[in-house]
Amino acid sequence: MAKGERKRAVRGRAGRMKGGRGSGKATSGHVRLWGRHPVEAALMNPARQHRKLWATREGIAALDGELPPDFPVEFADVTDLARLVAKDAPHQGLVLECEPLEDVFLDNVANGDPxxxxxxxxxxxxPHNVGAILRSAAAFGAAAIVTQDRHAPPEGGVLAKSASGALETVPWVRVVNLARALGELAEAGYWRIGLAGEAEATLAEALSAGPLAIVLGAEGEGMRYNIAQHCDALARLPITSAIESLNVSNAAAIALYAVSTRGGG
Known part of the structure; x- marks a missing residue:
């Protein structure tokens, strides 16, 4: 089927695409975030349910805005906070325990802004790569990121720190089957481009004017064969022979920039 020929799926069709943050949570079922930007973004997110904030007084003072008077805060020193987070994690005097975000379903975003x-x-x-991709997704206005539930990092402090607040603003859809999700996106009118270093076409040549889904594989292995088969086109970034490949988060940022400037002068 040629680019632009698909019609977008009608809103409100029966059923929901499977996905959500159903796995990879901490044993307690809670999420622990640290660092100023992740904690501040979580505190400002009305969809996030908070449980407790551990903080130094300097950390509280650095927050943008004031906490509600009844917000559960326990003041602690820097060494005490270090015991609550991953080893050598830059907590910046703030550690927040909260509930995981609610599930996000693919049809909630697939029928959004094309x-x-x-x-x-x-x-x-x-988690560093996924967090960085979330950050780029926020910067370039992506509708969502989609991962396979069993092969993606859990929502947590390391990822949130790399996302620098974007975990709270970019929808993250976790699906059972990524190939099936690509099929659903095709039905919704998306042109699916898989980034692959061996592709003949460049990303600029593969871009279309309609809704786009960009697929990136793991570093080293790249996309699995079955996932590549569910793409409408494979494309490469036009990097020189001086380097074999880019980090996946860098590739995502470049691809998102290319999409944001398509059709520009």
Whole structure:
């Protein structure tokens, strides 16, 4: 089927695409975030349910805005906070325990603004990379990121710190089957482009004017064969032979920039 020929799916069709933050949570079922930007963004997110904030007085003073008078805060020193987070994590005097975000379903974002791309990650498991991709997604106005539930990092402090607040603003859809999700996006009118270093076409050549889904695979292995088969086109970033490949988060940022400037002068 040629670019632009698909019709977008009708809103409100029966059923929901499977997905959500159903796995990878801490044993307690809670999420612990640290650092000024992640904690501040979580505190400002009305969809986030908070349980407790551990903080130094300097950390509280650095927050943008005031906490409600009844907000549960326990003041602690820097060494005490270090025991609550990952080893050597830069907590900046703030550690927040909260509930995981509610599930996000693919049809909630697939029927949204067609100008905003959707990023799909095939077995990208490093929380630093997924966090950085969330940050780029926020910067360039992506509609969502989509990952396979069993092959993606959990929502947590390391990822949130790398996302620098974007975990609270960019919808994150976790699906059972990524190939099936790509099929659903095709039905919704998305042109699906998989980034692959061996592709003949460049990303600029593969871009279309309609809704776009950009697929990125894990570093080293790249996209799985079955996932590549569910793409409408494969494309590469036009990097020189001086380097073999880019970090997946860097590739995502460049792809999102290319999408944001398509059709520009």
């Amino acid at each position: 100008a905003r791309p959707i990023i799909l990650l095939d077995q990208v498991t490093d």
